[in-house]
Amino acid sequence: MVNITLPDREERLELVGQRIKNLGIYFKISDDVDPVQIAELSKNFTEDELCRLVREAASWAMTRSLERNPDGLKVTQADFLQSLRAIKPRFGVQTERLEEMMPGGFFESVRPAQQAETKLNDRDFKSVNNKVSNFQTLIFLAKHWGSVQASEIRVNGVINRRRLLHVDLVEEAAGSSNGNTIARPMENMCNANDTEMMNILQFEEDKYVAELLMNSQRLFAEHGPVQGQGLICQLIEGPSKSGKSAIAARFAQKSNVPFVKVICPADLLEASVAEKCMYIRKLLEDACVSQDSIVIIDDLERLLEYVPLGRSYSNEVLQTLMVLLKKQPPRGHRLHILCTSSRRDVLEDLGMLSVFTSVIHVPNLFGPDQILSVAEASQRFEREELCAIATAIVDKPISIGIKRLLDLITWVNPLKPGRRVVKFLEKMGSEMGWEKPVD
């Protein structure tokens, strides 16, 4: 076990204050230097790192002064903030690594939040027109009505002032388009009920991240040896490319926990089994030094070196994980381990499921509304293109991982606007097994 204790806020304040005082012998210290803020922002810095922080602030000041003002060598708060950004504390957050786990960014409104889901009810729509069963698609079309072709879909109705949106959706007979009759009700709908529509559409947080954030407090309260402390170990599982790693990374970003590290099989490609086990052990020991830690173990089955052909795996890594994922951190500390995997069945066969406090399932995106949210959030399509996609996929069976969908969007992006939608729908069609490409 590593024998390191991290200075608490008071100790950091004293240490930084003392070092700034010493620095004052050689440098002018600006009045805006605020040791309290520095101590606040340097959570989980070791003593050595705090000393380095002060030294680096001085060197930032020197660089700045030499460049702009050779006379006034003054260390300012901005220099300290700059060096806080530059130093990567050993027991800190792997900020860049978390960003790398979300190369496509993070779209909060892809999956409806729990609260929004309970508010919404598409029963009424199904009864009005069972061809279109998707509530969000209707709202999307309503929002972008201006660019929907009159000959494709006619939405005719009003949102009532209570929560439900009442829309009659009819397909217009070919060649009988009548701009006025269609446009008026839609104008009413958009203008009169804009706020309400926005209320319905406002998904503040991704459903899974919100659930993780909410549950983490509760789980620590229920499962820790002392209330609010101890270990929780969660599995985020789901089909390949459904967005599991991004959800874990986003949760870690939002949790404000000062220690966040990621164990990823790609970092251990060259390592022997013994080195791998040592690495996992050391990282989890480091996590126990911090009072509050998150460790993400990405692609668990790959870390276990699982090979479907012959169903082989590394027993040493499995045994190491089985022991370490159950090991409580020291008294007063909290450790949250998040594992991601697309092979829950394998973990079950290996008897690993029992180590998890809870399991969170991340499914594929299904339904046109989720496809449209991603397509819209990706900012790769024009408004008209989005409407064309909306009308084309409205009654198609859909199930696709968000990562795969973003890959398709990126793939068609360089094409000319006219070709882009056709190609995108073609790709979606072959991916999803639609009978023939959508026109």
Ligand SMILES: Nc1ncnc2c1ncn2[C@@H]1O[C@H](COP(=O)(O)OP(=O)(O)OP(=O)(O)O)[C@@H](O)[C@H]1O
């Ligand atoms: N709301 C969201 N939820 C999940 N992923 C999102 C979201 N918004 C955008 N993304 C992007 O979708 C992609 C999800 O990929 P990610 O690697 O997390 O999938 P995965 O299920 O872990 O894949 P694999 O099965 O290959 O390990 C990332 O590029 C991420 O930036």
